[in-house]
């Protein structure tokens with residue numbers, strides 16, 4: 001009872017409260033944008049400070065939050081409905097189709113009417129020398145939106161948090177920076193900041209991660225257009241370590257992302273030398289590799305993503321497995337903002353209003369794991385791969401979208417258009433299995449293996 | 450960067466995105482360019498709004514499930530993003546606050562309509578007051594009636610000073626003859642003026658008085 005009263009009285013954010021957001025990537029900016037929009041609706045005022053040492057207007061590593069930079073159709077549309085319209089200056093390319101490459105051929109899957117519903121962006125200024133293209137980065141756009149809503153951006157790295165009078169106090173280089181009514185942990189998985197939160201002792205543990213790879217391939221705009229068009233090129237190959245790889249066109253660059261268990265520089269080199277990959281790229285003299293990195297990727301969410309006056313957003317908490325991490329950052333940022341503004345900032349408030357959204361992503365990833373297991377079987381077996389290609393090719397001639405089941409499974413899996421849970425029933429559809437087995441049997445009989 | 454490489458679908462000048470009366474399955478967000486929203490009236494199309502980059506349109510049919518209330522036509526070249534009804538409702542089901550922005554857009558439009566309506570009312574009484582000519586006033590009345598009812602022909606008649614005949618002060622259509630005078634007891638109009646009550650005749654050709 002005592003705690004209930006305390007929660008109601010002490011953990012509602014008062015006007016003028018300080019909110020400290022650690023990390024100005026998408027999760028931190030989304031939290032700030034929505035918290036400020038919602039506060040204004042209630043005639044409330046909070047002081048939100050976003051701590052972010054990176055400068056997203058800079059090219060090269062100084063401004064880069066290493067990522068494939070695909071904004072899913074669902075996120076593009078949801079943001080537009082929210083009134084956060086991605087300006088042309090942020091978009092490197094509008095995407096209307098995926099081209100799926102295997103060792104046994106390729107197949108296209110496209111949006112209805114070839115509407116370009118997916119966007120590709122750079123998270124910072126892009127590879128070195130890219131600034132002259134006069135574009136803006138996605139992270140800078142969001143951070144600027146947050147500042148326009150009223151947030152303050154401090155170019156500082158927070159390196160310590162202590163509790164004073166039951167309130168978190170933030171430090172940078174031993175200077176006390178501020179006492180906060182709420183601290184939002186939006187620091188991703190690519191820094192050592194998780195340790196600060198682990199040390200606070202409320203049970204938070206850094207999310208489990210795998211190492212992925214990003215390679216920026218430079219070529220002329222015309223060559224990008226000729227070889228890649230408005231399509232993302234996806235590779236499903238029978239390699240043990242690689243789940244899938246994607247080549248993502250962006251102006252005069254193509255970003256190659258390789259996702260899998262633990263990708264190393266050697267795996268990247270092997271991948272680039274595969275015949276199927278060489279077949280997609282133009283001749284070697286037409287492109288150059290500008291930079292490579294091996295960022296970490298969240299694959300399992302921590303159990304305790306909140307405490308009194310503390311909440312995690314984006315990759316520091318839960319994210320969608322192998323896709324649409326930016327969409328998950330939006331969902332978690334907004335859920336945390338709604339809870340803080342409309343309810344309060346105690347662990348009970350977060351448990352009741354924020355945790356259901358967090359958990360829904362965690363549960364969705366279980367469905368995702370199952371679906372990837374099916375895809376792993378298909379890509380590992382040449383008969384099934386051929387069967388899959390054949391079914392998808394046949395589906396392209398069908399008029400009704402409802403009957404293009406395998407195409408829509410693959411589309412939704414890789415574009416981030418659907419939650420895994422919504423794809424799952426399609427994967428159990430008997431018709432899909434029958435046509436897959438039929439086409440695979442044909443491939444077997446033809447002896448094309 | 451070329452238009453064809455950016456987000457959305459490219460439309461060229463005059464292309465119709467949806468027509469008044471059609472079923473609405475999507476709403477739209479303008480990425481670049483302009484879209485004219487027009488409503489057809491008996492006297493021609495009336496432009497209700499010209500929308501620009503960032504504006505949302507086509508949301509009404511999604512929520513009231515009625516046919517499109519107006520036609521959306523591209524003005525100049527434009528790029529437009531469509532948002533599928535089913536997906537939007539699934540997202541709203543998970544996060545009802547998603548409608549905040551749509552509500553804000555709708556309230557802004559209602560406010561603007563209220564202002565336009567008030568201005569129109571004020572203007573109309575002003576116009577009537579300063580309109581000394583009987584013909585102008587009759588023409589205005591006829592024009593208003595025409596906006597409300599789709600008709601091929603129409604006229605406004607006034608009783609002459611000697612109260613023996615009706616003279617046509619404003620008219621439109623193939624059978625319009627503004628010089629014509631009717632004896633006060635002639636036809637449907639004669640009946641209306643004699644009895645002093647309005648009459649609604651759905652098909653005049655079936656009426657023996659026509």
Ligand SMILES: Cc1cc2nc3c(=O)[nH]c(=O)nc-3n(C[C@H](O)[C@H](O)[C@H](O)COP(=O)(O)OP(=O)(O)OC[C@H]3O[C@@H](n4cnc5c(N)ncnc54)[C@H](O)[C@@H]3O)c2cc1C
Pocket residue numbers: 022023024025026027028051052053054065066067068069070071072156157158159186187188189190191192193212213214257258295296297313314315316319323324325326327329
């Ligand atoms: C190889 C790869 C490809 C990917 N491709 C895609 C894709 O195509 N589409 C997609 O939707 N998602 C993709 N993702 C996932 C996506 O990158 C993440 O989900 C997303 O970046 C999460 O955003 P965030 O704001 O939580 O974290 P981050 O983007 O990592 O941002 C965290 C920010 O916190 C700052 N920070 C850290 N510590 C501190 C501190 N102590 N003080 C102050 N600031 C601090 C950092 O500087 C950083 O800017 C990909 C991920 C990987 C690894």
